[in-house]
Amino acid sequence: MTLQSDTIAIIRQSWASILGVSAEALARGEGRIYREKNDSAVLMFVSLFGTGILLGPSWAIEAGRNLPDTDLVSHAKLLELSTPYGGRPLGEAKLYYSDSAPTLTTPKAKVSRARAHAVALEAACPPEDTAEVGLSAMENTFTLLSDSEKEPVPLAGAGYDVWEEAVAHLGALVSPASRRTGLGSQAVAIAQKHALDAGLISQWRVHVDNIASIRTALRAGFEYAGTQTTVILKN
Structure with missing residues (x-):
C-alpha cells in the first residue's frame, strides 16, 4: 500500500503551514529547510518524506547547519543543544499516515x-x-x-x-x-x-x-x- 501523490502533497502543505515554511520548498525536497524564529517556544526538527525542517531560534539554526539529520532527529541531541538556553524534554516521535479505507468489521462492542x-x-x-x-x-x-x-x-x-x-x-x-x-x-x-x-x-x-x-x-x-x-x- 502506497500513499497517493495528492495525499503526500496535502501532508507537506499541512506541515509547511504548521512550521511556517514554504510548501514549494518542502515539495522540492532540496536539502534542509530552516525556520528561524527567535521567540519560538520550542526547538523542533521534523523529517518528512526525506526532507528535514529545523525550527527554532537563531542559535539553534546556526548549530543545526553543522549537524546531519541523523543527529537532529535525536531527542538527546536537541536537549544537548538547548540545555544552555533552558531546554526541557518533550519527545521524539514517528509519523505515519493513511489515505485508504480501513477494514471495518462489525463492532464487538x-x-x-x-x-x-x-x-x-x-x-x-x-x-x-x-x-x-x-x-x-x-x-x-x-x-x-x-x-x-x-x-x-x-x-x-x-x-x-x-x-x-x-x-x-x-x-x-x-x-x-x-x-x-x-x-x-x-x-x-x-x-x-x-x-x-x-x-x-x-x-x-x-x-x-x-x-x-x-x-x-x-x-x-x-x-x-x-x-x-x-x-x-x-x-
Missing part, C-alpha cells in the same frame, strides 16, 4: 461518542498512557463499551483532532484488561473511517519507544513518513 465515556476510559488506564494520547480532549471520540445490562464499561477508544483542515491526528487508548483483544484496532478503524468520510488524511504520531502503538499503526495500514523531535524552550 457498543460505540459511544459521549465525552464522559472517553474520560472513564482514561481513568482505567495508566496515567502516562492517558497523558500521551489525550483522548477525552480530542474533537472526535469513539469509545467501545461492554455489552452490560448494568453500567457499560469502557474497553477501548480512539479519536482525532483536525489539523489544518486536512489531517486527522489520531490517537487510541485501550484499558489494561482489554489489551490484545483486537478492540484497540477496531476503535482505530472506526475513527479512521469517520475521518476518511470527512475528507481527511489520517495521521498517527507515536513515541519512538512505544512499540505496541507502532504495531497498531502498521496493522491499521498506516505508512511511515518521518519523525518529529521536540524540546520545550519556554513555559
